[in-house]
Amino acid sequence: STAALAPQICVVGSGPAGFYTAQHLLKHHRLAQVDIYEKLPVPFGLVRFGVAPDHPEVKNVINTFTQTAHSDRCSYYGNVTIGKDVTVKELQRAYHAVVLSYGAEDNRILGIPGENLSGVYSARAFVGWYNGLPENRDLKPDLSSETAVVMGQGNVALDVARVLLSPLDILRKTDITEGSLAAIACSKVKRVWLVGRRGPLQVAFTIKELREMINLPGTRPLLDPADFTGLGDVIKDVPRPRKRLTELMVKSALEKPGEREASRWASATKEWGLKFRCSPLEVLPAADGKQARGIRMAVTRLEGSGESARAVPTGEVEELECGLILSSIGYRSLPLDSSIPFDSKLGIIPNSLGRVQGAPGLYCSGWVKRGPTGVIITTMNDSFDTAQSVLEDLQSGLLKLSNSKEGFKSVRSILHSRGVHPVTFSDWEKIDAAEVARGKLAGKPREKLVDPREMLQLIGH
Ligand code: FAD
Structure with missing residues (x-):
C-alpha cells in the first residue's frame, strides 16, 4: 500500500528557509526523507555569509540546523548548484515535492x-x-x-x-x-x-x-x-x-x-x-x-x-x-530557470502559502517566497507555513506517493554523469573542525576557509 511509502522531498538552499522547512517536515511526518541541496560546499546561507561577525549569538541557530542535518531522514548535498548541475525538472522527476528556498543572490x-x-x-x-x-x-x-x-x-x-x-x-x-x-x-x-x-x-x-x-x-x-x-x-x-x-x-x-x-x-x-x-x-x-x-x-x-x-x-x-x-x-532574488513562475517586479516566486502558482509539487520558502526582508525568525515562521502546505498536500492525496520517485538515488547518477561531487554534512563537519582549529590559534571562534578549492581539498574531493 502507499501508506508505508516514504515521501521523498528536497529543499533547494541551506539557509534558514531550507533548514527550517526540513525541520518542520521531519518533525511532523514520521517517514519523510528530506534532502537539502546547496550550491556552496558549506551550509547555512546568510547565517554564515550575511549575519555580522560581531553578532555571534544570532548564529546559534546553526546548532538547531545541525541537529536537523543529523536526522537519519535528512541528507545534505553541498557543492550542487540547482539550475546548473541539476535542473528543477530533474528534481521534480526524482522527488514527490521540491521546495525552492534559495534566497536572494543579487542586489x-x-x-x-x-x-x-x-x-x-x-x-x-x-x-x-x-x-x-x-x-x-x-x-x-x-x-x-x-x-x-x-x-x-x-x-x-x-x-x-x-x-x-x-x-x-x-x-x-x-x-x-x-x-x-x-x-x-x-x-x-x-x-x-x-x-x-x-x-x-x-x-x-x-x-x-x-x-x-x-x-x-x-x-x-x-x-x-x-x-x-x-x-x-x-x-x-x-x-x-x-x-x-x-x-x-x-x-x-x-x-x-x-x-x-x-x-x-x-x-x-x-x-x-x-x-x-x-x-x-x-x-x-x-x-x-x-x-x-x-x-x-x-x-x-x-x-x-x-x-x-x-x-x-x-x-x-x-x-x-x-x-x-x-x-x-x-537584496534581490533571481529566477532559477525559465520553466518556473517568477514575478520579476516583486522579485519573488508567486505562491500561495508556499505553493508555487500553477506548479503542483513545487513549493517555496524564505526570501525567495516573501522578498528579501525580515529576520531569521520571520523566515522560520514562513518556512513552517510552507512545510505545513506540503504536509497537507501529502495528506489530502494531492501529492501522489509512488515508488517511481527515487529521491537522491536518481540524482546521484545524474551528478555522477556530470562530474559533480556533492559535499555531505560530515564533510562539512570536517571543514568546520578545521576552521575552528585555525581560529583557535588566532583567538577567534573560527577562521573561515574562503576558497572552495581549499574546502574541497580538505575533504579529499
Ligand atoms: P539565505 O540565507 O540566503 O539562504 C539561501 C541559500 O541558498 C544559500 O546558502 C545559497 O547559497 C543557496 N543557493 C542559492 N542558489 C542556489 C542554487 N541555485 N542551488 C542550490 N543552492 C542555492 N537576521 C537576523 O535574524 N539577525 C541578523 O543579525 C541578521 N543579519 C543579516 C545581515 C545581512 C547582511 C543580511 C543580508 C541578512 C541578515 N538577516 C539577519 C536576515 C536573515 O539572514 C534572513 O532572514 C535569512 O537568511 C533568509 O533565509 P533564506 O534561507 O531565505 O536565504
Missing part, C-alpha cells in the same frame, strides 16, 4: 551614473567580503578615504557602518576573515554617513542595532537636531517599536549626553551620522575619471506620512565628498 542597484566607478560597492558584496563568501573574497574594497557613504538606512547598512568603525580589538575576536581584518586595520575611514531618501520616521533599522551603534566605543553620532525637533508629538500614534526607535534617535540628537557618554564622544576619533531626505543622482568621478570622489544627491521632501510617505525631489541638490560608497538598498 538592487542605484541605477545612477558613476555607479561603476571604483570605490563604489554593493553592501551585499562588502558583507560577503568580510564574511568570507567565496565570490567576494577578492573584492579588495578601497578603504583609503576618510569619509564613507552608505546609501540605505536598514540593519544591513548599520552592520556595514559598524564593521567599518569598530575598534580592531572587537573585530579581532570575531569570525571576520583574516584578509578583511588586515584590510580594515589599514583603513582610513573615520566617518560614515548613512543616507536615506526619506526621514527619521521611515528608517528601516531596528532599535537594537541603533543602540549598538550609539554605544560603539571610539565613535560619536552626528545627528542634526533639526531633523528630530518636533517629532515628539508625531510619534504618539505610531506603533510601539517605531515609537521607541524614534525616541532613541530624538534623545541622542536633542538631549545633553550623560557625563560618561559626553566624555566618550569628546575623545572619539571616529563618527557616524544619519542623513535624511537625500536621493542619489550621480557618483562623481575624481580627476582620473576612474575613482569615485563624491556623490550628488537630490534633496527631497516627504509627500504623505508614515510608512507610505513618498520622497519627492525639491529641485535642490547636495554634494557629499567621499571615496567609498556602499549601496545598501536591498
Whole structure:
C-alpha cells in the first residue's frame, strides 16, 4: 500500500528557509526523507555569509540546523548548484515535492551614473567580503578615504557602518576573515554617513542595532537636531517599536549626553551620522575619471506620512565628498530557470502559502517566497507555513506517493554523469573542525576557509 511509502522531498538552499522547512517536515511526518541541496560546499546561507561577525549569538541557530542535518531522514548535498548541475525538472522527476528556498543572490542597484566607478560597492558584496563568501573574497574594497557613504538606512547598512568603525580589538575576536581584518586595520575611514531618501520616521533599522551603534566605543553620532525637533508629538500614534526607535534617535540628537557618554564622544576619533531626505543622482568621478570622489544627491521632501510617505525631489541638490560608497538598498532574488513562475517586479516566486502558482509539487520558502526582508525568525515562521502546505498536500492525496520517485538515488547518477561531487554534512563537519582549529590559534571562534578549492581539498574531493 502507499501508506508505508516514504515521501521523498528536497529543499533547494541551506539557509534558514531550507533548514527550517526540513525541520518542520521531519518533525511532523514520521517517514519523510528530506534532502537539502546547496550550491556552496558549506551550509547555512546568510547565517554564515550575511549575519555580522560581531553578532555571534544570532548564529546559534546553526546548532538547531545541525541537529536537523543529523536526522537519519535528512541528507545534505553541498557543492550542487540547482539550475546548473541539476535542473528543477530533474528534481521534480526524482522527488514527490521540491521546495525552492534559495534566497536572494543579487542586489538592487542605484541605477545612477558613476555607479561603476571604483570605490563604489554593493553592501551585499562588502558583507560577503568580510564574511568570507567565496565570490567576494577578492573584492579588495578601497578603504583609503576618510569619509564613507552608505546609501540605505536598514540593519544591513548599520552592520556595514559598524564593521567599518569598530575598534580592531572587537573585530579581532570575531569570525571576520583574516584578509578583511588586515584590510580594515589599514583603513582610513573615520566617518560614515548613512543616507536615506526619506526621514527619521521611515528608517528601516531596528532599535537594537541603533543602540549598538550609539554605544560603539571610539565613535560619536552626528545627528542634526533639526531633523528630530518636533517629532515628539508625531510619534504618539505610531506603533510601539517605531515609537521607541524614534525616541532613541530624538534623545541622542536633542538631549545633553550623560557625563560618561559626553566624555566618550569628546575623545572619539571616529563618527557616524544619519542623513535624511537625500536621493542619489550621480557618483562623481575624481580627476582620473576612474575613482569615485563624491556623490550628488537630490534633496527631497516627504509627500504623505508614515510608512507610505513618498520622497519627492525639491529641485535642490547636495554634494557629499567621499571615496567609498556602499549601496545598501536591498537584496534581490533571481529566477532559477525559465520553466518556473517568477514575478520579476516583486522579485519573488508567486505562491500561495508556499505553493508555487500553477506548479503542483513545487513549493517555496524564505526570501525567495516573501522578498528579501525580515529576520531569521520571520523566515522560520514562513518556512513552517510552507512545510505545513506540503504536509497537507501529502495528506489530502494531492501529492501522489509512488515508488517511481527515487529521491537522491536518481540524482546521484545524474551528478555522477556530470562530474559533480556533492559535499555531505560530515564533510562539512570536517571543514568546520578545521576552521575552528585555525581560529583557535588566532583567538577567534573560527577562521573561515574562503576558497572552495581549499574546502574541497580538505575533504579529499
Ligand atoms: P539565505 O540565507 O540566503 O539562504 C539561501 C541559500 O541558498 C544559500 O546558502 C545559497 O547559497 C543557496 N543557493 C542559492 N542558489 C542556489 C542554487 N541555485 N542551488 C542550490 N543552492 C542555492 N537576521 C537576523 O535574524 N539577525 C541578523 O543579525 C541578521 N543579519 C543579516 C545581515 C545581512 C547582511 C543580511 C543580508 C541578512 C541578515 N538577516 C539577519 C536576515 C536573515 O539572514 C534572513 O532572514 C535569512 O537568511 C533568509 O533565509 P533564506 O534561507 O531565505 O536565504
